Amino acid sequence: MADASAPLAGTGGVAPRRPRGASGSLARVTRFTLVRLLALFLTVVVGVYLTIMIANMGGYVDELRRSTIRENVSLAVGMDPELRRLPPAERLEFMESLIAIQEERLGLNRPFLLRSFAYLGSALTLDLGRSEFLSSDSGSREVRLIILERLGPTLLLFATGQLLLFFIALLGGLVLSRRYGGWLDRLVIALAPTSAAPSWFYGIFLILIFSAVLGVMPFGGMVASPPPPDPIDYALSLLKHLVLPVTAIVISAVFLSIYSYRTFFLIFASEDYVEMAKAKGLTSQAIERRYVLRPTLPNIVTQFAFLIITLWSGAIITETVFNWPGLGRTLFGAITVTDVPIIVATTVIYAYLLAVTVFLLDFVYAIVDPRVKLDVGGAL
């Protein structure tokens, strides 16, 4: 079982089921749930705190910010003709007061260690606060609004791409496992190593062929510029801009995914109970549904769940190559100007999504796989 699932993600703790009393199992489930929640929460806390430390380079970024503030203030004061007439001592005092205000605005007047815990507290309570430099297209500095504004395009692109990829891979795997050894099967196996390259890489080739040489597709962006006023035209333009990035996402992984699913299904199809079912004379559809797909369900569910949460952060480079106004590019922009609140916000949301998914998966396993026993203190 462990070997069989190696190409895909492993399942949770699998052990033979032992009969138990109803009240005992309820207490056990409650205890398991609490321990699991606590462990996951602690993991999130540590992970987010580490991200805060790294995003601030352990306080080093503060020094950068202080010197930037000092430089900007002294430049502004030096340029102001009104202030130039003040005596130097008074001007210096005024400058220092401006710097103090700026530092207080960014919270630099308090020690970093103290602030890091304050950051942690507000991050964990999802009080995302205000960004330091970036703002949303509508001009807001609220991190929540910036993220919400960018989430739409990211979800649109990656949900389309990843869902398409997932279902193509699943169906393709199923079809190939039924007729393995054929030319189609061998073609997919031969093409599987193409998945070594990431999606942005295929994106460049697609742009080269369809935008530069053939000129039938846009070079990037989400809609035509200026955006068409008519909603139908807008949707069509969006669709046209979606084609190349979605194709890049699908191409970059599809052959390896089909190959993994196909191998996975084949391994399950060679189990003795499948032979038994064949001997009983069941139809191949029934065998496939009841004896091949059913036992592989936990793995498929795991794959799907992790796929959904990877949608969250999008892909920094794919969005950069296609000029897609999504969360990944915003995150990249935030990193380059050290806008810590945005970096921490995306991380904490990802951490929560991951933790919740992992937590829920344990229960999903218990539902879809009757062999699974809830194992206290199991792996994440």
Added chain:
Amino acid sequence: MTAVRRLFGTLLQFPSAIAGLAIVLGMVLFALFAVIAIPYDEAVRLWRGGEDVWSDNPRTVPPAWVNWLPGINRPTTIRIDSAVEPGLKTRQSLDDDLDEVVIDFAIDYRFDGFPQEVTLFFTAAFAESRPNVTMTWTTPDGREVRLGNLTLRPSEAFRVSQESRLERRLNGLPPEVGLFADPDDPSRSLKGEYRLRVEGLLFEEAADLDARLVVYGRVHGWAGTDHRRRDLGVALLWGAPIALAFGLLAAVGTIVTTMFIAAMGVWYGGWIDAAIQRITEVNIILPFLPILIMVGTFYSRSIWVLLVVVVLLGIFSAGIKTYRAIFLQIKQAPYIEAARAYGAGNMRIIVRYMIPRIIPVLVPAFVSAVPTYVFLEASLAVLGLGDPVLPTWGKVINDAQANGALFRGHYFWVLQPAGLLLVTGFGFALVGFALDRVFNPRLRDV
């Protein structure tokens, strides 16, 4: 040794493995050639050396081999230097303090189309009085065009293509076109021998001057040039050892340490195992690429610093869970108990008894991890976080992207580094797949 030979024997039954091994071997030879042909310091100088290194190269032109394609005959760069060929220069005394120097350049131009630019670089030696030069252009059909005259400084560049007065004299054609155009059909070049005569007047006994004529072509080298006139061949050549070194070191660093730590955790159990598990779980939450980008922006863009960070973040990866599951089975095996019974120490059991058992899983994972890291380096470079000193394939793609190479049709600029990346990645992936099938018999059957 026999095991290795047997492995190769099995591996060679897969045609894809042979292809993959050939590619990997080819890449290693290519990388070795790069390191031997252009030593490290020379590569850095050629890539970062400044205008002097690449001023004689044309700007953003495709590789010279495009001329082998049928129907294409693009001009190559013609470079004639009177300092190198003294025979071009004649000097005669006109008066006491007045000498005349004549430099006669002959240009055999037999290409379709026009050069990219024409520039004359002068070097003059004098004490006080600056020499004066007059330049005259003669076409194969005998027309004479005065290019202009100039009073020289010690070092002077006369950019013929930027002379607006000359452009007016040539009926509004850009000089590099007008000088080479066929008078009957200005859209075509006139083939034949052109002459450029530089007549200089020297006002001092000890004064001297030399000129270098560069007629910039529209092809260059085996790989073309970029927007700064740099020879892309240097970057493509040196990209190979860097990509291989980064990919192999990162793969070794992460996979070997991950396996070792997983084995330690399983063997010692207790709090060590628990700690390793918890660290892994925290590490999975940490955003990998953003952290790399942060290190690149705030701290250092050196490829070796990023390599260390990649390895550190990669040690406690999800792979630990897979290895742990396998080690847990191995730990129960009777031969481990036998080893314990004869008194083997903890480290001996881990290194000699547990780790060898996992090599079948490890080797394919290692080979398949190499392209991931090769592309990771390229990904970082595409985001503008490439190494500031070394030329890499990713940085060439990044330069090309930043300068709109695809939009302007400079396909060679993107295709060459991307092709090399693809071939490298594909080669390792092919070998990795084949190894996976050799080592995992369950996969071999299906």
